[in-house]
Amino acid sequence: MTPPSSIIVIKATNTLGKEIPLERSVSEVEKDVRAVSASLDPIIKFTIKGEINVKYSDESVYANFTRMMGSYSFSNEEEAKGYDITKDHVFALKHKDKPIPVKITVYPYRDGSKVVYEFGYRYSMTVSGKTGSSISSYSQSEIDALISEISQVVND
Numbered sequence: 001m002t003p004p005s006s007i008i009v010i011k012a013t014n015t016l017g018k019e020i021p022l023e024r025s026v027s028e029v030e031k032d033v034r035a036v037s038a039s040l041d042p043i044i045k046f047t048i049k050g051e052i053n054v055k056y057s058d059e060s061v062y063a064n065f066t067r068m069m070g071s072y073s074f075s076n077e078e079e080a081k082g083y084d085i086t087k088d089h090v091f092a093l094k095h096k097d098k099p100i101p102v103k104i105t106v107y108p109y110r111d112g113s114k115v116v117y118e119f120g121y122r123y124s125m126t127v128s129g130k131t132g133s134s135i136s137s138y139s140q141s142e143i144d145a146l147i148s149e150i151s152q153v154v155n156d
Contacts (some may be wrong), residue, residue, distance in 0.1 A: 007026075007029070007033055009022075009029070010027050027030060027066065027092060036089045041049060041124045042124065043123070043124045044122070044124065045120050045121065045122045046120070046121060047118055047119070047120050047121075048117075048118070048119055048120075048143060048146075048147070049116070049117070049118045049123055050115050050116075050117055050137065051114055052114070052117070052148060052150070052151055052154050053109060053110075053112065053113075053114055053156065054109075054112045054113050054114070054115060054154050055111070055112040056112055056113060056154075056155075057111075057112065057113060058108045058113035059107075059111075061090075061106050061113050061115055061154055062104075062106045063088070064153050064154065064156050065091050065104050065106075065153055066089075066091075068153045069091035069092055069094075069102075069153060070089045070091065070092050070155065071089065071090065071091060071092065072091055072093075072099055072100075072101040072102070073092075073099075074091040074101070076091075079141040079147045087118055088103055088104060088105035088106075089104055090102065090103050090104075091104055093119060093146060093149060093150065094149075095142075095146060100119055100120070100146070101120070102117055102118070102119040102150065103117065103118040103119070104116070104117055104150075105117075115150075115154050117147075117150050121143060121146075123139075125151075127130065150154075
């Protein structure tokens with residue numbers, strides 16, 4: 001994030017209209033705001049969605065996900081509400097020894113089935129616009145590997 005180009009100070013007054021003095025100088029406050037802005041590393045999350053057409057039956061494909069991935073366990077009920085788990089299922093896609101919730105919906109489709117997947121991907125960005133942090137960093141090859149893992153389950 002770019003530090004602000006200017007800072008406007010609005011002097012505060014009490015109920016009688018008397019000015020309340022600043023505890024710090026305007027230049028000190030400005031310096032602090034710029035320092036905080038320069039050190040921010042926002043976390044960005046987006047959802048990856050896709051479809052895979054498969055020659056196998058929807059029952060067979062769904063059974064593969066159940067057998068090979070297993071269910072994802074949410075830490076609280078609020079997180080689970082983001083997925084309509086009554087019509088489909090949320091499986092645990094393993095990534096760097098941590099499970100990622102991946103919503104899988106399987107439909108009968110022509111002579112086989114269609115798999116629709118959806119999962120979140122988080123990364124952080126530094127103030128300079130570069131990616132990377134201890135949480136994760138954006139990597140298209142990493143996303144491609146996760147999608148490939150889903151495809152392997154589909155075609156097992």
